[in-house]
Amino acid sequence: MTTARAAAPSSAAGPSRQGAGGGPAAATTDAAPRAPRKDVPRRRPRNAGWLAVLPLIVFVLVVFGLPAFAIVTGAFKTAPGAPGGVHWTTGNLTQSVHGAYLTALWGSVRLSALTAALGVVLGLPLAHAVLTSPLRALREAVLAASGVLANFGGVPLAFAFVATLGNSGELTRALDLTGHGWSLYSFTGLTVVYLYFLVPLMVLTITPALEGLRTQWREAAQNNGATTGQYWIHVALPVLAPSLLGGFVLLFGSAFAAYATAAAIVGSSVPLITLQIANALSGNVLAGQGNVALALSLDMIVIAGAVMALYIPLQRRSARWLH
């Protein structure tokens, strides 16, 4: 009885592994799924499983739940010191999509969309060039470096760029870039910096999909007289489309949430929503903007949530072709 009960969910977990994970790696890690084991050890009481998971549940409930609750409720309340006392309002949300905050939101969306699009356009050829390279060592090195670059930029990366292209940066001085109208502390400057971690992110995201392009498809296209261009337009790109879109969404989310790089480089000379939230929190601009910061955070969460909601189905869709 116990065995039967325990075995059922165990084997049910097998197929669900394919879709689970959400990330690009998670989808490909399942290249050779093991046959799920039927016999779960019987001696362990089933409650023990719950007990071991309980600390994690409590932790997430408290550390994630409390701030989330604070954001959602705080976004709809007036500031503590407001005239008339604390009451429910939609004023914060209204304020968060008007004036300077709207400019910042729009700036973030524009910067993220532009850098994500550039990241996709530049990342695809780079990934393809690397993957088709005959040098296996180069391939491995680039993929490992991509993992590092995509994940860990932040402040040190910002300073590397300041030293290179900032006002007194090496390249700026050597080529008199300022005289040619260049400024790192601008929308364009941030775009150049963001690509430093977005292009590697794209390389990582698109690599499994590129590896999944079957040689047979190209051969079939060639045997039917297709040129390389036709092969890409009619075969490869349609197959890659969900992965490319997924990559775009992922890059967008990554750029949208980035704060440290922007804060270390531009301070607040470029309007970005993350910078505005930080300013509102620290009362740099206006005092008592804490609840507007919460409303802005809610805006961000809605957008980030939409990004995830778009990304996961795209990821599943692209995984369908690749195995």
Added chain:
Amino acid sequence: MAALTPPATRTGTGASSPAPARPRTRGGGGRRGRPRLWRGLVALIAAVYFLGPMAFAVLFTVDVPRQGWTLDSYRGILGAPGFWPGLRLTLELAAATIAVTLLLLVPALIAVRLTAPRLRVLVEVLCSLPLVVPAVALTAGISSVLRWGPDDFADTPLFQTFNAVQNPGFPVVLLLAYVLMALPLAYRTLDAGLRALDLATLVEAARNLGASWPRTVVQVVLPNLRGALLNTAFLTLALVLGEYTVASILGYQPFAVWIVSLGGSDAQVSVAVSVLSLVLTWLLLLLLAAAGRARRLPRLPRRHRAAADPAADPTTADLNARPTVRENS
């Protein structure tokens, strides 16, 4: 049309070679040169763009205007005010974050695999939730929660808790935030490691031989997970080393925040520290990737290596498995 007259060898390679990832070279002898040139150009541009800033940053630190070539910026690091307190705080936070993350996740993941597979989806959702809340938004929420202390709980014993959590000597609130932020990456890394094991058989064997549960976990499961545990620890370490958002907005001064505050007063030294910390982090992670490959390759016969999915290796997988919207913030 050139594609229709391939070299004679092509049919042979096409049929027998399992290597999936080099369609470019199949274009026929006459077109070999162009793809190679194109590939070289792409690689060159990428190399300039990705290595350039690092090289110029190093140049910036050693070639100081009006002083000439000097290593003073690197010598200045150790004596810079705030260096040691910042580094100490960061390292303490990193150690605590790694410990708490592993203590929370390892038992939960083992239990999910063995006894409560229906919890699997719940655990995965719990660990992915932080992805939806960008670090800045999380910080806004946290700072709002922290204000409840003086506002709503001033007369209760909970007030002490609020104070203790924000103790500047060791801000527990940062620890909690970092653990939360590390969960997605740590979950994927550990899950990939566990997936590579036949955990049920291992545990069954140990239990049948009479090992107690604690002993099974400590002496059988954990040693087999060593790689994944190390990966998780390194990635979490890197995350804490570079974390700026939460700490700066909440007003603490660990390493990354210190670098930025230094940037205002001493640009050369702050760039020097940045270069050092980047190089150290990258070396750490590249070592990790190399170690992962060294462990993996001997298990595969040579014939299969080319076809092996790099993402199936836990090490590569964790570098691939970014939490989508977090690290650079």
